[in-house]
Amino acid sequence: MFPEGSHLFHNQNGTAPGMVLDLQGKLIITLPGPPSELKKMFVSEVIPYLINYYNIQKRIIKSKVLRVYGIGESAIEEEIKSILENQTNPTIALLAKQSEINIRITAKASDENIAQEMIEEIESKIMNKIGRYVFSTDDKDMEDIIAELLKKNKMTIALAESCTGGLISDRLTNIPGSSEYFDRSVVCYSNKAKVELLNIDEQLINMYGAVSPEVAIAMAEGIRKISNTNLGLAVTGIAGPDGGTAEKPVGLVYIALATQNGAIYEKHMLAGGRKGIKYRASQTALDFLRKYLLNLKN
Amino acid sequence: MFPEGSHLFHNQNGTAPGMVLDLQGKLIITLPGPPSELKKMFVSEVIPYLINYYNIQKRIIKSKVLRVYGIGESAIEEEIKSILENQTNPTIALLAKQSEINIRITAKASDENIAQEMIEEIESKIMNKIGRYVFSTDDKDMEDIIAELLKKNKMTIALAESCTGGLISDRLTNIPGSSEYFDRSVVCYSNKAKVELLNIDEQLINMYGAVSPEVAIAMAEGIRKISNTNLGLAVTGIAGPDGGTAEKPVGLVYIALATQNGAIYEKHMLAGGRKGIKYRASQTALDFLRKYLLNLKN
Known part of the structure; x- marks a missing residue:
């Protein structure tokens, strides 16, 4: 069913597999249609394949999401106003979702450890203010x-x-x-x-x-x-x-x-x-x- | 809280209302941020407002979705192959979703009744072939x-x-x-x-x-x-x-x-x-x- 020399992508969320075919340096990639299968396969299979294939250096933009429940967006803004003001790197973005607020801290740095430290500094400031409302700091439900x-x-x-x-x-x-x-x-x-x-x-x-x-x-x-x-x-x-x-x-x-x-x-x-x-x-x-x-x- | 002369859009899915302000023929529309609230308000409030405001004639593109369960996409294509072949108006599009297939029949016509008849003709042909798998013909869950x-x-x-x-x-x-x-x-x-x-x-x-x-x-x-x-x-x-x-x-x-x-x-x-x-x-x-x-x- 698949062309000779093709590499298959395993589908963990359905039946149809994906595929990549390397035609003298031109990649042909086919993926299943349903978004729930396609998106997950793209993240878990295609991106690692491409990073490896093109030997891409990952850029150091690191972010972390604090998931917050039981307090409204404007109340959070009020609570962490002093942290938000003049904050440029890391950036802090608030996003209201169906039943929670997400606070995304994004740091740009020359090195992963530096980015991590920058995030942790801001995170601990935010946690000091509204920690009891933060139910997840690692994007867990x-x-x-x-x-x-x-x-x-x-x-x-x-x-x-x-x-x-x-x-x-x-x-x-x-x-x-x-x-x-x-x-x-x-x-x-x-x-x-x-x-x-x-x-x-x-x-x-x-x-x-x-x-x-x-x-x-x-x-x-x-x-x-x-x-x-x-x-x-x-x-x-x-x-x-x-x-x-x-x-x-x-x-x-x-x-x-x-x-x-x-x-x-x-x-x-x-x-x-x-x-x-x-x-x-x-x-x-x-x-x-x-x-x-x-x-x-x- | 709202400017004088503004018209409020009721929010059926949250607390923040939307608003339109008519400034000498320029409309300023504000809507709540959460997508679940914004999208529904746009459809139920904003579109009717705009249609009425600009006195827009609705274009006659009519479509109907048959929601199908218990048969795969390729099996459907096989079953209704004779209907799909050379079909241009109405068009028939198959879409695989998480746990069902949607068949969308879309007719273009000069008049709503004509479009409706065109859809019904195709629909009845499809229903003859795979009717027992069609659980909804009016987009109900x-x-x-x-x-x-x-x-x-x-x-x-x-x-x-x-x-x-x-x-x-x-x-x-x-x-x-x-x-x-x-x-x-x-x-x-x-x-x-x-x-x-x-x-x-x-x-x-x-x-x-x-x-x-x-x-x-x-x-x-x-x-x-x-x-x-x-x-x-x-x-x-x-x-x-x-x-x-x-x-x-x-x-x-x-x-x-x-x-x-x-x-x-x-x-x-x-x-x-x-x-x-x-x-x-x-x-x-x-x-x-x-x-x-x-x-x-x-």
Whole structure:
């Protein structure tokens, strides 16, 4: 199927391979069409091939991304104003993403170590100001960080999700080896499911409503108990577009974490459409868990 | 906060609004930065504003996308070769996406109705060839189609997910009003969770393994029974990158559907990395459900 003398690029994300053919110094490169396969193959296979082929010296432009959650872009600018002002090398760029802010520090230098030192100097200044909001300094996703923290603390977790509908479980199980710490999740959408799956007292739901601190805590304690895990994390809220009231508007979300020392909870008002609220609720819940796990270490 | 005389664009996906200011025929438009907010606002607010402002006549280029699952790109080309050959208006373009193929039919005409007729003629030819693989003809997602079919048939569903880790629940609950047909889901990652949450006989898991038709069916029947829903859908498989064997390799997935008339199942070998396999397993499971629900109507 492939021309003689061609070198194949392995496709880790699909079936069609890529190829490079060297015709007397002219390279013909073919890649699979789907962007998810093409882009990854380009980075993991083609770029190293080209660097090697043309014997390219890598230029020393180094950058690092601090991923920040739980504080807005303008609040960050305010907090690190003194660092941002007159800063030219490294440059500092803020980028608002779906549910986080990225701070990219980019240094230009004659040497990789120098660039690294320049970045670290700025990074530590920023961390001094807003470190508790920085969930990742090596471009890992929130779920990667959670996975690392759970493994480090040798803890297991189970989830009870209502408005997030399985999204938190999905994110946690995207990490290879997640069965080490993730035991189970129940998506208890109906009140009946909450009562039956988590042994929640129906009276509690009638008294406070499914979206309440009381029910969030009962969900977290219920899933922890039936799963026999170290931690139980629960989310209940109103993702919309319908179902909101003046008292409990769309975007209201309660997050509870049951531990061996009892339960803690947070109340949040999240913005966005249905999917946006679901995603932000999942991110907020994982960040709540992150902060708990980090304090364990101290 | 906004200049006098400015018109605000409502932000349905975040907090920052957009704005247009008409300075004697020169328009200044400001939009929020996050792409998810900006793009949607541009389409829903800015384009209609500009069309109206400049009194633009819409050009008659009409297109329609057929979304196809369960058949590869080259197999489609083979099936509809006679339609593709020498076809210039409408044009037919195939596009492979993460877990589906899109067929875009684009007609140019002097009049919208003529374009519509031209598209329908080609569409019906394509549907005659590969109609059973076309899950959407109006650009709806698989989960939208499932939602419509469940509502139409007045059926409720509950899920038991293993390797998909909550992704199917997440997708189904992305649809507003999903509580009408979606009752609950359990993500039973550990064997213990399968036994405890779904009342599966532990012997069955020991005898056939967690990834087997027997356990998939037991999961589907178990979740249907405890939830008292019309349907129970279950997925069990090996998402990798570890955990595969020669007999049960990474990518092996069993999908089972329990109905009032007993259970049916399918076996699939899916390609891709961990996330890719999870997504394809979710898509395959929903497509299995789609085919079942469509046959109910006949």
